[in-house]
Amino acid sequence: MSSSSPSPVIVQFQPGELIFATGDPGTEAYILEIGQVEIFIDTQEQPVTIRCLGPGDVLGEMAVIDAAPRSASARALVTTRCIVISSQQISERIDEADPVVRLVINTLLNRMRTLTSRTDNTSERHAPDDDASLTESTPSLSGADQGDQPHGQSHYQSQSTYGDIIDKMRLESELRTAIASDSLIPHYQPLVDLQTDQIVGFELLVRWQSPSRGRVSPGLFISIAEETSLIIPVGDWALKAACQAAQSFQKEINRPLFISVNISAKQFLSPGFTQQLADIIPPQHIQHIKLEVTESLLMEGDRAIQTLQTCRKMGFHISLDDFGTGFSSLSYIAELEIDSLKIDQSFVRKMLDHKRTFTLTKSMLAMAHELGMVAIAEGIETTKHRDLLKTFDCHIGQGYLFGAPMPFEDALALLTSQKWSVSSRI
Ligand code: C2E
Numbered sequence: 232m233s234s235s236s237p238s239p240v241i242v243q244f245q246p247g248e249l250i251f252a253t254g255d256p257g258t259e260a261y262i263l264e265i266g267q268v269e270i271f272i273d274t275q276e277q278p279v280t281i282r283c284l285g286p287g288d289v290l291g292e293m294a295v296i297d298a299a300p301r302s303a304s305a306r307a308l309v310t311t312r313c314i315v316i317s318s319q320q321i322s323e324r325i326d327e328a329d330p331v332v333r334l335v336i337n338t339l340l341n342r343m344r345t346l347t348s349r350t351d352n353t354s355e356r357h358a359p360d361d362d363a364s365l366t367e368s369t370p371s372l373s374g375a376d377q378g379d380q381p382h383g384q385s386h387y388q389s390q391s392t393y394g395d396i397i398d399k400m401r402l403e404s405e406l407r408t409a410i411a412s413d414s415l416i417p418h419y420q421p422l423v424d425l426q427t428d429q430i431v432g433f434e435l436l437v438r439w440q441s442p443s444r445g446r447v448s449p450g451l452f453i454s455i456a457e458e459t460s461l462i463i464p465v466g467d468w469a470l471k472a473a474c475q476a477a478q479s480f481q482k483e484i485n486r487p488l489f490i491s492v493n494i495s496a497k498q499f500l501s502p503g504f505t506q507q508l509a510d511i512i513p514p515q516h517i518q519h520i521k522l523e524v525t526e527s528l529l530m531e532g533d534r535a536i537q538t539l540q541t542c543r544k545m546g547f548h549i550s551l552d553d554f555g556t557g558f559s560s561l562s563y564i565a566e567l568e569i570d571s572l573k574i575d576q577s578f579v580r581k582m583l584d585h586k587r588t589f590t591l592t593k594s595m596l597a598m599a600h601e602l603g604m605v606a607i608a609e610g611i612e613t614t615k616h617r618d619l620l621k622t623f624d625c626h627i628g629q630g631y632l633f634g635a636p637m638p639f640e641d642a643l644a645l646l647t648s649q650k651w652s653v654s655s656r657i
Pocket residue numbers: 420435436437448449450453465466469493494495552553576609610611612629630631632635636
């Protein structure tokens with residue numbers, strides 16, 4: 232987690248205030264939400280306005296893309312509000328783009344820089360909008376192709392798509408701030424031994440209470456974090472929280488217990504992941520941490536398999552999450568020593584009313600048994616679900632029947648209200 236203070240997500244400028252000046256380093260770009268901005272070049276004689284931007288336009292992205300100094304200045308004409316996009320947010324997307332797209336971006340950028348310097352040298356006066364390509368604003372969103380479209384809407388992008396992009400960027404910036412200011416909250420959902428009814432562990436599920444949006448669904452912000460490198464600090468944060476929780480639970484109840492932590496493929500495949508694991512989790516807690524990875528990770532090739540094996544050698548338990556929904560190859564399961572199979576909740580939801588799902592669920596659990604793996608089922612909402620899974624010899628259950636994800640204090644209270652019991656299935 233970064234210790235530096237987070238940069239603001241929204242910035243406001245007064246009329247006449249300079250947003251950036253020619254020659255400044257390009258540390259961030261802006262999406263103009265409200266107001267009007269003039270882009271101009273200081274020539275030897277007088278400033279030349281090259282464009283006026285309005286709500287929905289992007290400015291300042293050129294210097295961010297190629298890490299060169301600003302080639303033009305920007306000034307607020309009226310009270311103006313902008314969403315800040317960091318250079319990291321942009322560079323991550325460019326780095327992951329198709330090489331052809333990167334080439335096109337570079338070519339366009341060079342062309343725009345050449346045109347800008349030509350304007351600088353000739354001191355020609357340009358009326359606002361007369362050469363829209365000479366700006367620090369994004370051509371695809373607000374540039375020359377725009378014609379008579381409203382601000383921020385190109386031929387290729389509908390207003391709603393554009394709104395979605397802005398909202399996503401804003402959400403990403405807010406999430407960045409939430410990580411830096413330590414405002415993610417770990418929740419814990421009990422995992423119960425179906426034979427003894429005892430809690431044997433918890434799954435850590437992250438929660439985010441955004442000051443402006445309220446609670447944001449993990450389904451939404453985890454996928455945004457996965458698209459960017461934000462999943463790495465989120466993942467590290469989750470591992471630290473899991474380690475602390477394992478320690479605290481242990482102290483209170485004095486019996487073995489495990490914490491399952493979801494590890495995204497991007498985090499798992501990031502360079503130095505196993506070293507990071509070793510740095511965060513002290514050796515005495517490794518046996519209490521289960522790494523939940525999805526089965527599609529197994530299809531990521533040799534690197535994923537090697538990392539899995541290293542984690543196993545280090546002593547971590549591995550659980551294959553959402554089993555039955557991905558594209559795993561059974562031959563990997565034959566080769567790899569995976570500790571648990573976690574049957575996806577969609578099977579549990581349907582198994583009582585759908586004969587073929589019933590058969591599949593039973594078969595997957597039997598397979599886990601035969602391979603000596605711990606069989607886990609998630610999404611158990613009713614006693615009927617639980618009772619049927621018990622007849623299938625499912626070892627561990629998880630779902631609203633036993634408890635929804637809850638804050639640490641509630642998880643601890645639930646745990647201490649149970650009798651002491653040792654389970655060999657962790
Ligand atoms: P998941 O790992 O499959 O987590 C189980 C999801 O099912 C959780 O949703 C949980 O609240 C929900 N659930 C549990 N019991 C029941 C039930 O009985 N019925 C129903 N309908 N749902 C149930 P949640 O917390 O919204 O998390 C969604 C996904 O976000 C997780 O799916 C996981 O993929 C991801 N996620 C959450 N926390 C983290 C994290 O710390 N790191 C990573 N990488 N991913 C996370």
